[in-house]
Amino acid sequence: NKQTIFTPEQLDAYQDCTFFTRKEILRLFYRYRDLAPQLVPLDYTDKPDVTLPYELIGSMPELKDNPFRQRIAEVFSEDGDGNMTLDDFLDMFSVLSEMAPRDLKAYYAFKIYDFNNDDYICKSDLEKTVNKLTRNELTPEEVSLVCEKVIYEADLDNDGKLSLEDFQHMIIRAPDFLSTFHIRI
Amino acid sequence: IFHVFYAEEKLVGNLASMSTHERIKAIQKMPETMKKKREIRNKVLKEITKKSGRHSTQRGCCTQCLRRTEVSFRRFRNSLSEYVHLLRLWHKTLKIIGGEFGTSVLSYFIFLKWLLNFNIFSFLINFSFITIPQFVAAEPNNLSFTGLELLTGAGYFQQTVLYYGFYTNATIGKMENGTSYNMQLAYIFTVGIYFVICFLILLFSMAKSFCRNFINPQTYSGNASKLLCTWDFNITNEKAVKLKQKNLSTQIKEDLTEVNKEVLNFSITERVVRILIHLGSWVASLGTAVAACAGVYFLSINNLELFMEGRKNDLEREAAMLVLPIVASLLNVLIPFFYSWLGNLEKFQNPRNKIYVTIARNIILKISIIGILCYYWLNIVSASESQCWETLIGQDIYRLVLVDFIFCLLGSFFGEFLRRIIGTTVYVSLGVPEFDIGRNVLDLIYAQTLTWIGILFSPLLPGIQMISFSIVFYVKKVSLMKNCQPPRKVWRAAQMTTFFMFLLFFPSLAGVLSVIAVTVWRLKPSKECGPFRGLSSMYAAVSEWIKILENYIGSKWVVWIYNNLITSELFFFILSVLLLITTYLYWQIIEGRKTMVKLLRKQIVN
Numbered sequence: 147n148k149q150t151i152f153t154p155e156q157l158d159a160y161q162d163c164t165f166f167t168r169k170e171i172l173r174l175f176y177r178y179r180d181l182a183p184q185l186v187p188l189d190y191t192d193k194p195d196v197t198l199p200y201e202l203i204g205s206m207p208e209l210k211d212n213p214f215r216q217r218i219a220e221v222f223s224e225d226g227d228g229n230m231t232l233d234d235f236l237d238m239f240s241v242l243s244e245m246a247p248r249d250l251k252a253y254y255a256f257k258i259y260d261f262n263n264d265d266y267i268c269k270s271d272l273e274k275t276v277n278k279l280t281r282n283e284l285t286p287e288e289v290s291l292v293c294e295k296v297i298y299e300a301d302l303d304n305d306g307k308l309s310l311e312d313f314q315h316m317i318i319r320a321p322d323f324l325s326t327f328h329i330r331i
Numbered sequence: 332i333f334h335v336f337y338a339e340e341k342l343v344g345n346l347a348s349m350s351t352h353e354r355i356k357a358i359q360k361m362p363e364t365m366k367k368k369r370e371i372r373n374k375v376l377k378e379i380t381k382k383s384g385r386h387s388t389q390r391g392c393c394t395q396c397l398r399r400t401e402v403s404f405r406r407f408r409n410s411l412s413e414y415v416h417l418l419r420l421w422h423k424t425l426k427i428i429g430g431e432f433g434t435s436v437l438s439y440f441i442f443l444k445w446l447l448n449f450n451i452f453s454f455l456i457n458f459s460f461i462t463i464p465q466f467v468a469a470e471p472n473n474l475s476f477t478g479l480e481l482l483t484g485a486g487y488f489q490q491t492v493l494y495y496g497f498y499t500n501a502t503i504g505k506m507e508n509g510t511s512y513n514m515q516l517a518y519i520f521t522v523g524i525y526f527v528i529c530f531l532i533l534l535f536s537m538a539k540s541f542c543r544n545f546i547n548p549q550t551y552s553g554n555a556s557k558l559l560c561t562w563d564f565n566i567t568n569e570k571a572v573k574l575k576q577k578n579l580s581t582q583i584k585e586d587l588t589e590v591n592k593e594v595l596n597f598s599i600t601e602r603v604v605r606i607l608i609h610l611g612s613w614v615a616s617l618g619t620a621v622a623a624c625a626g627v628y629f630l631s632i633n634n635l636e637l638f639m640e641g642r643k644n645d646l647e648r649e650a651a652m653l654v655l656p657i658v659a660s661l662l663n664v665l666i667p668f669f670y671s672w673l674g675n676l677e678k679f680q681n682p683r684n685k686i687y688v689t690i691a692r693n694i695i696l697k698i699s700i701i702g703i704l705c706y707y708w709l710n711i712v713s714a715s716e717s718q719c720w721e722t723l724i725g726q727d728i729y730r731l732v733l734v735d736f737i738f739c740l741l742g743s744f745f746g747e748f749l750r751r752i753i754g755t756t757v758y759v760s761l762g763v764p765e766f767d768i769g770r771n772v773l774d775l776i777y778a779q780t781l782t783w784i785g786i787l788f789s790p791l792l793p794g795i796q797m798i799s800f801s802i803v804f805y806v807k808k809v810s811l812m813k814n815c816q817p818p819r820k821v822w823r824a825a826q827m828t829t830f831f832m833f834l835l836f837f838p839s840l841a842g843v844l845s846v847i848a849v850t851v852w853r854l855k856p857s858k859e860c861g862p863f864r865g866l867s868s869m870y871a872a873v874s875e876w877i878k879i880l881e882n883y884i885g886s887k888w889v890v891w892i893y894n895n896l897i898t899s900e901l902f903f904f905i906l907s908v909l910l911l912i913t914t915y916l917y918w919q920i921i922e923g924r925k926t927m928v929k930l931l932r933k934q935i936v937n
Contacts (some may be wrong), residue, residue, distance in 0.1 A: 280580035
């Protein structure tokens with residue numbers, strides 16, 4: 147109960163804004179600090195402006211082999227380049243924890259798969275996703291065929307690309323999504 | 332910019348008018364960055380203090396008290412949940428398993444951990460309310476202890492707290508202040524309340540799981556969802572990631588080539604032949620199940636005769652007692668292999684159907700074996716002339732549980748270790764085995780059902796099951812890491828978990844409750860042992876207690892509740908009718924919602 151890293155108000159705010167308890171928030175802070183002990187101070191009461199570069203985040207054991215690690219870091223970072231503050235770090239693992247509801251996870255999964263950040267998953271986004279999922283083992287024709295099939299099945303309003311609503315509708319039909327879009331830390 | 336600002340004001344106003352719990356939930360669910368959420372939260376808190384400042388004179392001290400208790404209750408609940416989180420057993424192990432093998436294999440280990448917690452809870456309840464008082468009033472044990480008892484459960488253990496027969500029917504009285512502990516009532520109420528709590532826990536877990544995973548039951552898993560939704564973010568091992576990517580690309584290639592072969596028209600003769608093959612294999616599987624049951628039944632009757640003959644050669648007799656559990660476990664292990672061979676023979680069109688049919692046949696086999704054993708125990712053993720039939724049943728169940736545990740370990744050894752050695756050295760084409768999730772989960776459910784049946788006859792059985800589950804966890808984990816490869820096909824973990832939870836609830840717990848109900852209401856307890864000796868049925872303890880209570884003026888309301896609510900048929904009839912009406916209303920509401928969903932979907936598409 148006697149920790150000096152955060153003020154009680156800061157801890158309360160973190161507890162209200164994420165799905166973590168106080169002990170988990172402190173544990174995550176120590177994980178964040180372990181990535182770069184010389185950059186991260188032990189005293190956050192004066193709200194220091196510390197950002198860890200993407201290379202350090204991408205080297206975490208939970209993320210280093212994930213094919214989507216760069217997109218995950220970009221989606222959750224403030225500057226959009228993968229360099230994360232402590233707030234972004236906590237946000238990321240809160241959404242990826244098992245307590246986050248389906249809609250929240252679907253929203254962020256949509257942003258992760260939307261490579262060009264235009265609020266739609268178009269065919270080129272899908273092709274990049276398929277290549278990341280299969281490690282470039284499919285021929286370009288096969289990739290194109292698969293993407294066309296996906297758009298044909300999931301695009302409800304027939305505009306040739308997937309909007310957030312199409313994506314959420316598709317997620318409802320995949321009950322495993324809640325347990326697979328989850329990183330244990 | 333102006334309408335964004337206005338929307339935010341509305342949001343802050345909405346949040347400020349909710350209760351604290353709902354407000355926190357709403358803020359957590361918002362898809363915004365942490366900075367934004369913190370800003371909104373601070374604005375909401377300012378708004379609330381402004382509002383409460385305005386109304387503070389109008390609010391009485393009553394509502395202020397209420398608010399203070401609400402805040403302290405929330406703080407208490409938060410600290411409690413933190414301590415519960417501290418108890419997370421095996422968090423690191425589960426993370427490693429999920430990292431290398433994915434979510435589907437992880438679901439088996441999470442189910443095992445959940446059952447272990449359940450057994451710890453059962454053991455604590457039974458131990459504290461039944462066994463500890465019995466230690467106070469224990470009679471001395473005159474039998475000698477030989478090592479064989481650990482295996483057979485008989486001999487020395489017969490006169491210990493392990494079995495029903497040892498418990499006294501007296502009222503264990505304290506010295507001066509006259510507080511007493513009625514063992515009969517304690518026994519029946521502890522077991523009764525424990526089963527009610529079990530029922531409620533299972534019901535809520537099942538409903539929660541169903542709600543999360545079955546929102547739209549008319550799913551056809553198109554390839555779209557397979558692609559974008561099944562990447563397993565849990566997998567953190569480099570080799571496992573590469574393997575999963577390779578599997579996914581193989582699956583996609585297979586799907587693309589299958590597109591052309593989808594419409595396959597069979598001729599009439601081919602269709603008839605396929606139906607006949609299916610019928611034949613169902614007949615074969617049901618036939619083996621019936622034959623297994625008959626074998627178990629005759630073996631148990633033989634067992635009982637052997638016991639009743641009372642031959643004095645104890646060692647031989649007790650070794651012969653082990654034949655029944657060994658045969659039952661052997662049947663449970665070997666017949667599923669026969670079923671999967673049948674499944675391979677049948678050539679299903681959809682490979683998923685093969686898995687479902689095989690699991691269904693295994694379930695039928697296990698249910699029939701447990702069913703025939705219960706029939707034998709309740710009808711034959713209880714009517715036998717033995718001195719203490721409940722202890723006999725307890726010993727039978729103890730032996731079954733123990734032998735099942737040993738066979739589980741052996742199964743791991745032969746099924747996975749030897750198979751890997753054969754698959755890598757002798758028949759290299761076979762390859763490394765996959766972890767068979769379905770078979771292992773059904774084994775767990777079988778063991779848990781046996782434990783539940785045995786609680787009435789041997790109150791310490793959950794403790795034994797607790798130890799066995801912990802050992803099984805470690806053995807399976809080591810075997811998994813060393814001998815198995817990650818699953819190749821997608822195993823719909825979420826739906827299967829809900830299905831297994833449902834299996835635990837419906838045939839398992841419901842069957843156990845009926846067995847216990849028959850035992851408590853219909854069977855006559857033995858005359859010379861146990862807490863209910865001499866009564867006409869175990870339930871008679873409660874009715875006699877109510878008769879005693881009638882003489883005390885202060886407890887007339889208990890008697891009234893008993894006479895008019897618990898034993899009156901009219902009350903249960905009215906309750907059932909109300910339940911049926913509510914179910915019918917909810918069903919109609921669901922039908923109405925389904926029609927509305929169809930209409931809305933048409934509107935979106937057009």
